[in-house]
Amino acid sequence: MTLDATEWDVIVVGGGNAALCAAIEAAETGVSVLMLEGAPKPYRGGNSRHTRNFRCMHSGPLSVLTDSYGIDEYYDDLLLVTKGRTDEGLARLAIATSEDCLPWMEAHGVRFQPSLSGTLSLSRTNAFFLGGGKALVNAYYNCATDLGVTVAYEAQVRHVEISGNRFESVEVEIGGETLRIRGRAAVLASGGFQSDIDWLARAWGEAARNFLIRGTPYNRGVVLKDMLDQGAESVGDPTQCHAVAIDGRAPKFDGGIVTRLDCVPFSVVVNKNGERFYDEGEDVWPKRYAIWGRLVAAQPDQVGYSLIDAKSRDLFMPSVFPPIEAGSIGDLADKMGLPRAEVEATVAAFNAACRPGDFHPTELDGLATDGLEPAKTNWARPLDTPPYYGYSLRPGVTFTYLGLKVDDTARVTGSGGLYDNVWAAGEIMAGSILGQGYLAGFGMTIGTVFGRIAGREAAAHVA
Numbered sequence: 073m074t075l076d077a078t079e080w081d082v083i084v085v086g087g088g089n090a091a092l093c094a095a096i097e098a099a100e101t102g103v104s105v106l107m108l109e110g111a112p113k114p115y116r117g118g119n120s121r122h123t124r125n126f127r128c129m130h131s132g133p134l135s136v137l138t139d140s141y142g143i144d145e146y147y148d149d150l151l152l153v154t155k156g157r158t159d160e161g162l163a164r165l166a167i168a169t170s171e172d173c174l175p176w177m178e179a180h181g182v183r184f185q186p187s188l189s190g191t192l193s194l195s196r197t198n199a200f201f202l203g204g205g206k207a208l209v210n211a212y213y214n215c216a217t218d219l220g221v222t223v224a225y226e227a228q229v230r231h232v233e234i235s236g237n238r239f240e241s242v243e244v245e246i247g248g249e250t251l252r253i254r255g256r257a258a259v260l261a262s263g264g265f266q267s268d269i270d271w272l273a274r275a276w277g278e279a280a281r282n283f284l285i286r287g288t289p290y291n292r293g294v295v296l297k298d299m300l301d302q303g304a305e306s307v308g309d310p311t312q313c314h315a316v317a318i319d320g321r322a323p324k325f326d327g328g329i330v331t332r333l334d335c336v337p338f339s340v341v342v343n344k345n346g347e348r349f350y351d352e353g354e355d356v357w358p359k360r361y362a363i364w365g366r367l368v369a370a371q372p373d374q375v376g377y378s379l380i381d382a383k384s385r386d387l388f389m390p391s392v393f394p395p396i397e398a399g400s401i402g403d404l405a406d407k408m409g410l411p412r413a414e415v416e417a418t419v420a421a422f423n424a425a426c427r428p429g430d431f432h433p434t435e436l437d438g439l440a441t442d443g444l445e446p447a448k449t450n451w452a453r454p455l456d457t458p459p460y461y462g463y464s465l466r467p468g469v470t471f472t473y474l475g476l477k478v479d480d481t482a483r484v485t486g487s488g489g490l491y492d493n494v495w496a497a498g499e500i501m502a503g504s505i506l507g508q509g510y511l512a513g514f515g516m517t518i519g520t521v522f523g524r525i526a527g528r529e530a531a532a533h534v535a
Contacts, residue, residue: 075224075246079254080106081534082527083242085229085295086261087111088118089205089516090498092212093523094259096180098531099219106253107216108227108244110262111290115326116225117209118263119287119470119499119515122328124205125198126177126520127513128170135174136184139196143167146197150511153359157507165480166505166514169521174199177520181211188389193356193434198513204329229295232258234302238492257493257530260484261523264472264499265293266313267325272469275310282374286318286332286468289325296500299476303487308473308503314510315365319391320375320464330392333463336364337451338384338433340422341465343371346405346414348422353450356436357388362510365467376465377408379419381457387433395461404460423454471515473503482526493533495526 082098084091087109099105109116129146130137146167150158178184183202187195194200201208216223224246231243233252241254265271267289272280300306322331337357342348350367354360368376379401398404405415425441431453440449476496477485484494484501498519505518 083255089120090519090523091261094527097527153509263291317364318468358512475503497522
């Protein structure tokens with residue numbers, strides 16, 4: 073039987089965490105499910121294969137999570153990074169439902185491990201996947217296959233056919249052939265548009281061509297654009313995204329989490345002119361790492377440089393690339409192609425502004441500079457212990473926040489109101505909740521919660 077020889081109950085467009093959660097939930101009700109994954113099988117899973125953890129609300133110790141992490145604290149953490157740009161109802165739904173998701177994930181093959189060195193500040197809030205995101209993706213694909221879900225790889229959906237207020241079919245390219253596959257309900261979980269560099273440049277300006285895309289190269293926003301062109305209601309800002317500071321030596325696409333640089337809180341960060349431009353110690357790294365992509369993007373040539381000394385070498389999860397090393401700050405500047413005199417002056421001024429105090433690397437310690445602009449408000453220790461190390465920084469975009477508007481059942485809104493049989497989950501709708509900024513592990517929360525909801529709702533519609 074060919075894929076277009078029959079009408080499927082639920083067609084899931086996408087192959088990452090949100091798509092898999094939707095497919096599994098739908099298949100468990102007994103309906104027929106077809107998943108259309110645009111990537112080749114070795115690269116299946118979208119950005120989910122690069123993830124490490126899941127941010128989870130819990131009222132007491134849960135699996136590998138310690139203590140408790142309540143709804144209000146979680147929501148307050150989200151407000152800090154989004155600065156209020158969030159749909160409170162959808163945000164609280166995602167947070168409250170996350171506690172039920174963790175045991176569901178375990179029941180479907182996902183295994184967790186305690187926080188590792190360098191991530192201890194997350195032991196209460198985030199559950200880490202044993203084997204990383206790739207292991208999670210593989211577990212879900214195994215589960216989906218066991219449930220009878222049909223998966224097509226290298227299946228590029230070009231058009232979602234909407235008639236009136238109803239989904240009818242998808243037009244998809246598979247193996248050089250264009251198929252029209254009919255379905256009774258659709259779940260759209262195909263990600264953002266970050267891998268379409270031209271679209272990024274239209275939103276951000278030409279500087280965006282210097283950005284690196286640390287996620288999958290297959291999220292080009294084709295389905296998102298197709299739906300918007302047909303009158304689906306949009307949410308979010310095309311210039312907002314999950315963008316972090318990554319190693320400047322990372323590849324253009326698909327470098328993943330191993331290229332992220334976590335040394336910023338313990339460093340002095342300068343631009344190409346050797347000047348500091350922001351408070352490196354503003355907050356604990358899981359709450360601030362996602363602003364540094366935008367900060368670096370605003371600097372000349374969209375580059376920055378993180379400088380540390382031997383005292384801080386082992387305080388963070390290292391990048392996959394080794395740092396540049398030198399015996400003096402001046403020599404380090406030379407090796408990194410920075411103006412020697414300016415960097416030496418910047419570091420000297422920073423060192424002079426540091427004050428005695430107790431240093432606590434995993435929590436806010438109030439060890440701040442005095443009389444320096446911009447200040448460093450935590451973890452401010454002088455760079456005075458050789459050898460010295462440096463990393464180049466570039467903006468690394470994970471996913472964009474422009475997306476489809478959904479309600480609390482994950483159903484998509486069109487120009488005439490809610491579509492009868494179209495749901496969305498994951499990055500393609502995350503802009504409803506992430507107006508700006510990012511909270512570590514929260515993308516997986518959104519994808520899991522709304523993927524499960526979308527799958528259940530689509531299956532119920534069919535039934």
